[in-house]
Amino acid sequence: xxxxxxxxxxxxxxxxxxxxxxxxxxxxxxxxxxxxxxxxxxxxxxxxxxxxxxxxxxxxxxxxxxxxxxxxxxxxxxxxxxxxxxxxxxxxxxxxxxxxxxxxxxxxxxxxxxxxxxxxxxxxxxxxxxxxxxxxxxxxxxxxxxxxxxxxxxxxxxxxxxxxxxxxxxxxxxxxxxxxxxxxxxxxxxxxxxxxxxxxxxxxxxxxxxxxxxxxxxxxxxxxxxxxxxxxxxxxxxxxxxxxxxxxxxxxxxxxxxxxxxxxxxxxxxxxxxxx
Amino acid sequence: xxxxxxxxxxxxxxxxxxxxxxxxxxxxxxxxxxxxxxxxxxxxxxxxxxxxxxxxxxxxxxxxxxxxxxxxxxxxxxxxxxxxxxxxxxxxxxxxxxxxxxxxxxxxxxxxxxxxxxxxxxxxxxxxxxxxxxxxxxxxxxxxxxxxxxxxxxxxxxxxxxxxxxxxxxxxxxxxxxxxxxxxxxxxxxxxxxxxxxxxxxxxxxxxxxxxxxxxxxxxxxxxxxxxxxxxxxxxxxxxxxxxxxxx
Numbered sequence: 001x002x003x004x005x006x007x008x009x010x011x012x013x014x015x016x017x018x019x020x021x022x023x024x025x026x027x028x029x030x031x032x033x034x035x036x037x038x039x040x041x042x043x044x045x046x047x048x049x050x051x052x053x054x055x056x057x058x059x060x061x062x063x064x065x066x067x068x069x070x071x072x073x074x075x076x077x078x079x080x081x082x083x084x085x086x087x088x089x090x091x092x093x094x095x096x097x098x099x100x101x102x103x104x105x106x107x108x109x110x111x112x113x114x115x116x117x118x119x120x121x122x123x124x125x126x127x128x129x130x131x132x133x134x135x136x137x138x139x140x141x142x143x144x145x146x147x148x149x150x151x152x153x154x155x156x157x158x159x160x161x162x163x164x165x166x167x168x169x170x171x172x173x174x175x176x177x178x179x180x181x182x183x184x185x186x187x188x189x190x191x192x193x194x195x196x197x198x199x200x201x202x203x204x205x206x207x208x209x210x211x212x213x214x215x216x217x218x219x220x221x222x223x224x225x226x227x228x229x230x231x232x233x234x235x236x237x238x239x240x241x242x243x244x245x246x247x248x249x250x251x252x253x254x255x256x257x258x259x260x261x262x263x264x265x266x267x268x269x270x271x272x273x274x275x276x
Numbered sequence: 277x278x279x280x281x282x283x284x285x286x287x288x289x290x291x292x293x294x295x296x297x298x299x300x301x302x303x304x305x306x307x308x309x310x311x312x313x314x315x316x317x318x319x320x321x322x323x324x325x326x327x328x329x330x331x332x333x334x335x336x337x338x339x340x341x342x343x344x345x346x347x348x349x350x351x352x353x354x355x356x357x358x359x360x361x362x363x364x365x366x367x368x369x370x371x372x373x374x375x376x377x378x379x380x381x382x383x384x385x386x387x388x389x390x391x392x393x394x395x396x397x398x399x400x401x402x403x404x405x406x407x408x409x410x411x412x413x414x415x416x417x418x419x420x421x422x423x424x425x426x427x428x429x430x431x432x433x434x435x436x437x438x439x440x441x442x443x444x445x446x447x448x449x450x451x452x453x454x455x456x457x458x459x460x461x462x463x464x465x466x467x468x469x470x471x472x473x474x475x476x477x478x479x480x481x482x483x484x485x486x487x488x489x490x491x492x493x494x495x496x497x498x499x500x501x502x503x504x505x506x507x508x509x510x511x512x513x514x515x516x517x518x519x520x521x522x523x524x
Contacts, residue, residue, distance in 0.1 A: 009349060014382030021379020025365070025372075032367040108363045111327045112380035113352035119380075 010114065018114050019122045026126035029096075030133075040088060040134045044081035045141060052077050064206055066238035078147045079234035080203025082135045082158075083226060086166045089131035091194060094173030097123070098180050110264075117261045124174060124257075128166035135162055149237050161236030165229035168249050171256035172225070178263035201227040202234075225252040278341045280305045280354075280432040280464025281326065286335030288321055295321040297487040299335070303480070305431065306462035308455060310475045310495075312511060313484035319468040320360065322484070323436045327357055339432055353381070356425030360436040364417055364424075366410040370396065373409055374424055381428035388427070395423035399453065415446030419453065426457070432464045433457070439474065447474070472508035481507065485515040 010018075030037065052074040063070060100106040109119055139147070139155070149155060176193065198204075200220050207227070211218040221227050228245035235242040279302035288296040296318045303309040313319050325332045328344050328351075337344040342351035364373050371392055378388030396402050399419040404412065412420065418438055425433060435454065439447040451474060457463045467474070475481060475495050483491040483498070491498050491514050495507045504510035511517075 009353075010382050013384075017379050017382050017384050021376055024379070025368070025376045028368060028372065029365070105363050105365065107327065107329060107357075107359055107361075108377065109380065110329060111352060111355070111357050113349045114380070114382070115349070 015114070015118065018112070018118070019125065022109075022119070022122040023126040023129055026123070026130060030130050036092065037134075040085060040092075041137060041141070043088065044085055044138050047077065047081055047084070048074060048142060048145060048147075064208070066235045066240045066242075072146075074145060075147055076206075077204060078142060079237060080198075080201070080230050082138065082162070082233050082237075083165060083169075083203060083230045084198060085134050085138060086131045086162065086169050086229070087194060087197060087226060089127060089134060090166070090169030090171075090173035091176070091190060092173075093123075093127035093130075093170055094177035094180075097174065097177040101177075116264060120174065120261055120264055121257075124167065124170045127170045127173075128163060131166045131170070132159070132162050149239065151239065154237050154239050157239045158233065158236045161232045164246075164249055164253065165232055168225060168229060168253040168256060171253055171260050174260040175256050175263060178260060197224060197226040200224050201230055203227075203230050225249065228252070277305065279303060279338075280307075280340060281434075281466060282336070282338040282341075283322070283326075284336045284338075286322070286325065286332050286337060288318075288325060288332065288334070295487050296325075299484070299487070299489050301482045301489055301492050303432065303464050303466050305340075305464045306458060307480050308458045308465045308467065308476075309480040309482060311466055311468040311482045311484060312470065312472065312475065312507075313468070314470050314515075314517070316486075317470075317484045318487040319484060320436065323359075323434065323468065326434060327355070328352065353428070354431050356428070356430035356433045358418070358421045358425050358433070358435040358438050360438075360440060362417055362421070364409040364412075364420060367408065369406050369408055370401070370412070370420055371405040373420065374427060377424045378427055383428060391427050392423075395427055396420070399423040413446070415442050415449060418442065418446070418450055422450075422453065422457075426463075431462075432466070434466050436468050437470070438467070439469065439471065472506070472511060475507050483511055483514055490514045 056073045067075075097106060100109075109123065110116065112119055136155075142148075149158070172193075200217065201224050202210075202221060203226070207218060207221055210221055225248065228248040231242045231245040232249050235245070281303040283302065284300050286296055286299045287294070299318070299322065311319055311322070324330055326337055326339075326344065328348055331345055339351040340354045342354070344351045365376070368376070371389070374392035374395070375385055375388045378385075378391065383391065393402065393405065396405055399422060401416060401419060401423070404416065404420075409417065409420065422433075422435075422438075433454070439450060442450065454465055454467065455476075458465050469475075477494070477496045479495050481491070481493065481495045481498055482489060491501075491510075493501070498514075499505075499507055499510045502510040502513050504513055
C-alpha cells in the first residue's frame with residue numbers, strides 16, 4: 001500500500017489505523033456492556049409499544065410532509081425515537097468520557113501523538129457508529145410493528161441522515177463532557193439536556209400542533225437542534241431531504257464540534273481551569 | 277547531548293494557588309531519575325504538563341529537543357507514560373488493551389500483536405495475553421501498563437507513583453523491571469515517588485517541595501552535600517520536614 005505523507009509525520013494509513021482502533025475499542029466496550037445495549041433498545045420500544053399505542057386514539061396526525069396519507073401515531077413517532085436513541089447514545093458517550101477522565105483512561109487517548117482534534121473526532125465517529133447500529137437494530141424490531149419506509153431504499157437514504165444527526169448529538173455530548181466537573185453532576189445535566197430537548201421538539205407531536213397551543217413553545221422547538229435532527233431523519237426515511245433541517249443540523253454540528261475541540265485544547269480548555 | 281526530558285522555568289497555577297514555581301531540571305537519556313516529593317508537591321501537575329493534558333503557560337518543556345507545545349506529535353512519539361491511576365480497560369483482554377494503545381500510535385494489528393507478545397514476555401506475563409485485565413493483580417496490571425507504554429518504542433518513560441498500592445515484593449519487582457530497561461535499552465526514566473527507599477545511590481534525584489525544586493543531582497551527592505546519613509535524611513533536612521513521611 002502506498003503511504004501518503006500526512007502532517008506531523010504520520011502516514012494516511014497510520015491515521016486510518018488510529019481511527020479504526022478507536023472505533024474497534026468503542027465497539028468492544030459496547031458489546032461488553034450488555035445492559036447498555038439492551039436498555040438502548042428497550043427505551044424506544046417502550047415508547048413505541050406502550051406510549052404510542054396508548055396515544056394512538058388521542059393524537060391524530062393530519063397529512064403533513066413527508067407523509068402522503070394519514071399515518072398511525074406509531075409511524076409518526078418512529079423518527080423521533082430513532083433520534084432519541086442517538087441522543088441517549090451521544091449523552092452516554094459523554095458520560096463515558098467523564099468516567100474515562102476520572103479513571104484516567106482519557107489520558108491514554110490524549111497522550112497519543114496524533115493531533116488532538118483527530119483523536120476526539122475518532123472518538124466521536126466511534127460513538128456515531130454505535131448509535132447507527134442501535135437504530136438499525138431498533139428498525140428490525142419496529143418492522144414487525146409495521147414501521148417501514150415506503151420502499152426498501154428508505155433504509156439506505158436514512159444512513160447519511162443518521163450519520164449527521166449522530167455527529168451533532170455526539171459533539172454536543174462531547175462538549176458537555178468537557179464542562180462537567182464530576183460524574184455526580186452528570187444526572188442533573190441529563191435532566192436539563194435530554195428531557196427538554198426531547199419534549200420541546202417535533203419528536204412526539206407535529207410543530208403545527210405545538211404552535212396552536214403555545215406560540216413561544218413553538219419557537220423553542222424551532223431553535224432546538226433535536227427538532228431538526230428528527231425532521232432530517234423523518235424525511236430521509238421517506239427518501240426525501242428536508243433542506244432547512246439539513247442546513248441547521250450541519251450548522252449546529254460544526255458549532256458543537258469546534259466548541260468541543262476548543263474545550264479539550266490543552267492551552268484553552270476547561271481541563272486546565274479545573275486542574276485535573 | 278540532548279536530554280531525554282528538559283524542563284526550564286516552568287510555573288503553573290490553579291487560580292491563585294501556585295502549583296509549580298519556576299521549576300527547572302532535566303532527565304538525561306539512559307538514566308533513572310527520581311522525582312521525590314510529598315503529596316501536593318506538584319508532581320502530578322508536572323506530569324500533566326509534560327503529557328500535554330494542559331499547557332505550560334510559563335516555561336519550556338522539551339522531549340529529546342522537541343517542544344511539547346510546539347511539536348506535540350514529535351515529542352509525544354518519544355514518550356511512554358504510566359499514570360498513577362490504573363488506566364487499563366478492565367473489560368478488555370490484556371492483548372486488546374495493547375492493540376488499542378498500538379493503534380493510538382499508528383501501529384497496525386499485525387505488528388502490534390508481535391510487539392505486544394514480546395513486551396508481555398519481557399514483563400513476565402506472556403501467558404496472560406488473552407486474560408481479561410480485570411483478572412490481573414495490582415502488580416501485574418502495572419507491569420502490563422509498562423509493557424503498553426513501551427510498545428511504540430519510546431526513549432523516555434514517565435511513571436507517576438507507580439508503586440502506590442503494591443505490596444513489597446511487587447514494588448521490588450517493578451523497580452527491578454524498570455531499572456533493567458534503563459540498563460538494557462538505554463531508556464530515560466522519570467520516576468515520581470514520595471518513598472525514599474525506592475532511590476539508589478547512583479540515581480539522579482530531583483527534590484520537589486511545595487512547587488519548587490530544592491535540590492538536583494545524584495542521590496549520593498545530595499546526601500554528601502547535606503552531611504546526611506541517607507537520602508531520606510537529606511530530604512528531610514532540605515524540605516524541613518520529619519522523616520516519617522518518607523517511608524512506605
